[in-house]
Amino acid sequence: MLLAALLAVGLGTPADSTLIRFLSINDFHGSLEPRSYGWSGGRQVGGAAALKATLDSAAAECRCAVFRLDGGDQMQGALASNLVYGRSVIEAMNAIGLDAAAVGNHELDWGIDTLRARMRESAYGWIAANVFDSVSGRRPAWAVPYRMLERGGHRVAVIGYMSARSKAMISSWAGAGLVWRSGRGAIRDVLDAVRRERPELTVIVAHEGAFCDSLPCRGEVVDLALELDSTEVQLIVSGHTHSLVNTVVRGIPIVQSRSSGTAFGIADYIRRSDGSTGWRIRVETTWADRVTPDSVVEAIVAKYRPMVDRLAKAKVALLRDSLLRRGDQFALGNLIADAQRAVRPGTDFAIMNNGGIRRDLYPGQLTYNDLFELQPFGNNVTRVWITGRGLKEVMEHAVRSGRANFHISGLTVRYDPRKPVGERVVEMRRTNGTPVRADRTYILALSDFLQTGGDGLNMLRDLPNRRTGSTDLDALSAYLKRLRQPVIPPAAKRFISVVP
Numbered sequence: 001m002l003l004a005a006l007l008a009v010g011l012g013t014p015a016d017s018t019l020i021r022f023l024s025i026n027d028f029h030g031s032l033e034p035r036s037y038g039w040s041g042g043r044q045v046g047g048a049a050a051l052k053a054t055l056d057s058a059a060a061e062c063r064c065a066v067f068r069l070d071g072g073d074q075m076q077g078a079l080a081s082n083l084v085y086g087r088s089v090i091e092a093m094n095a096i097g098l099d100a101a102a103v104g105n106h107e108l109d110w111g112i113d114t115l116r117a118r119m120r121e122s123a124y125g126w127i128a129a130n131v132f133d134s135v136s137g138r139r140p141a142w143a144v145p146y147r148m149l150e151r152g153g154h155r156v157a158v159i160g161y162m163s164a165r166s167k168a169m170i171s172s173w174a175g176a177g178l179v180w181r182s183g184r185g186a187i188r189d190v191l192d193a194v195r196r197e198r199p200e201l202t203v204i205v206a207h208e209g210a211f212c213d214s215l216p217c218r219g220e221v222v223d224l225a226l227e228l229d230s231t232e233v234q235l236i237v238s239g240h241t242h243s244l245v246n247t248v249v250r251g252i253p254i255v256q257s258r259s260s261g262t263a264f265g266i267a268d269y270i271r272r273s274d275g276s277t278g279w280r281i282r283v284e285t286t287w288a289d290r291v292t293p294d295s296v297v298e299a300i301v302a303k304y305r306p307m308v309d310r311l312a313k314a315k316v317a318l319l320r321d322s323l324l325r326r327g328d329q330f331a332l333g334n335l336i337a338d339a340q341r342a343v344r345p346g347t348d349f350a351i352m353n354n355g356g357i358r359r360d361l362y363p364g365q366l367t368y369n370d371l372f373e374l375q376p377f378g379n380n381v382t383r384v385w386i387t388g389r390g391l392k393e394v395m396e397h398a399v400r401s402g403r404a405n406f407h408i409s410g411l412t413v414r415y416d417p418r419k420p421v422g423e424r425v426v427e428m429r430r431t432n433g434t435p436v437r438a439d440r441t442y443i444l445a446l447s448d449f450l451q452t453g454g455d456g457l458n459m460l461r462d463l464p465n466r467r468t469g470s471t472d473l474d475a476l477s478a479y480l481k482r483l484r485q486p487v488i489p490p491a492a493k494r495f496i497s498v499v500p
């Protein structure tokens with residue numbers, strides 16, 4: 001026995017063998033091109049061509065059955081994708097050899113018809129098991145709940161799962177007539193159908209996430225796993241929160257690999273030397289300088305580059321300082337709210353959701369592409385006519401969590417997070433110091449996403465409103481050009497907690 005153990009050590013790795021390898025990405029967000037990040041030390045990361053080369057080498061080294069999965073939010077978010085409504089990304093993913101992708105909430109940003117067109121162009125299957133027609137209670141035709149994949153004699157079932165809060169994150173026109181249900185109950189029939197197919201493994205690709213900054217990890221995908229059993233689901237590929245997740249909940253491994261193709265997951269289903277099976281999982285960075293970019297994917301990306309370049313490189317403004325999303329109130333949010341208020345003269349206030357502010361900005365020349373990445377959704381700036389009383393309700397919602405999850409322009413709000421929800425706003429004053437009057441009607445500017453009830457602002461939906469015709473991106477671009485250069489954004493807090 002002892003000798004055998006020593007021999008095994010002496011030989012290095014005992015005879016663990018990988019049976020199946022799942023390579024995964026999530027929240028690609030149209031990131032066809034590599035780029036450097038604050039954390040990458042000047043090195044290029046990601047890009048579709050480097051991603052393909054990296055996944056190919058991870059697949060080759062395994063000498064096993066390999067499946068490539070995506071946790072959703074694949075298309076929305078970069079000019080090279082948005083200018084063609086995601087078509088370029090589908091082409092790249094087809095070449096990358098994706099097997100299945102979860103439908104992310106942002107997949108619906110251009111409407112169901114556009115999504116269906118992209119699905120038709122995809123060589124891989126899109127899956128979503130927990131979205132239903134609100135009238136019939138059935139899954140809509142485009143929402144295929146699961147797919148059976150087969151490779152090298154291994155049959156694997158892959159079930160799609162969308163964020164149960166998708167309704168609030170999708171523009172109301174795109175999500176009309178759809179409801180999302182959460183948890184095991186929403187997919188029970190699918191789990192039953194999959195069981196009857198007797199796959200070797202069942203995987204959920206969930207566009208639903210978690211954070212693991214402090215352990216245990218928390219988030220909706222953890223809540224989902226807590227309702228499942230490792231005999232029915234053996235792996236979850238997660239997404240949506242752009243975080244690094246590599247954890248195990250109730251015996252089910254969960255993996256998420258940040259976002260934008262900057263990282264990818266390797267989930268190995270292994271057979272150990274003692275005959276038992278298990279998982280070995282890691283998340284790796286997609287260093288673009290470590291591989292030779294795949295030439296087929298590079299040709300696809302290059303085809304779309306000229307369309308983007310002229311627009312992307314246009315200079316918009318000069319920035320003096322870094323504008324970082326730190327805490328719940330920051331200068332960049334104030335700046336965006338100010339820009340939306342400035343679209344039409346006579347607009348009293350503006351409100352912007354923190355979740356719609358998608359990147360930090362750094363000192364120096366700001367290009368149109370920087371602003372595009374900051375506000376990629378093409379929301380229409382809309383004006384709403386609202387009483388001071390109604391505005392208070394909006395502000396109460398904004399501090400519901402005990403912190404301000406929005407930015408405002410034209411006013412300052414003092415709030416007391418110790419008070420009950422709905423009674424926290426202590427004072428609302430216009431920038432000139434006059435109090436906001438309950439019975440007076442004001443004009444509030446905001447994105448059509450918020451106006452139609454996004455981020456929980458349902459109280460705005462039925463108020464008189466008018467679209468300005470200007471996108472949030474154009475509003476910001478025009479506003480920045482008018483400011484004195486270099487731009488010094490307004491840093492003072494506008495939501496002020498009375499608790500020091």
Ligand SMILES: [Zn+2]
Nearest residue numbers: 073104105240
């Ligand atoms: Zn998402």
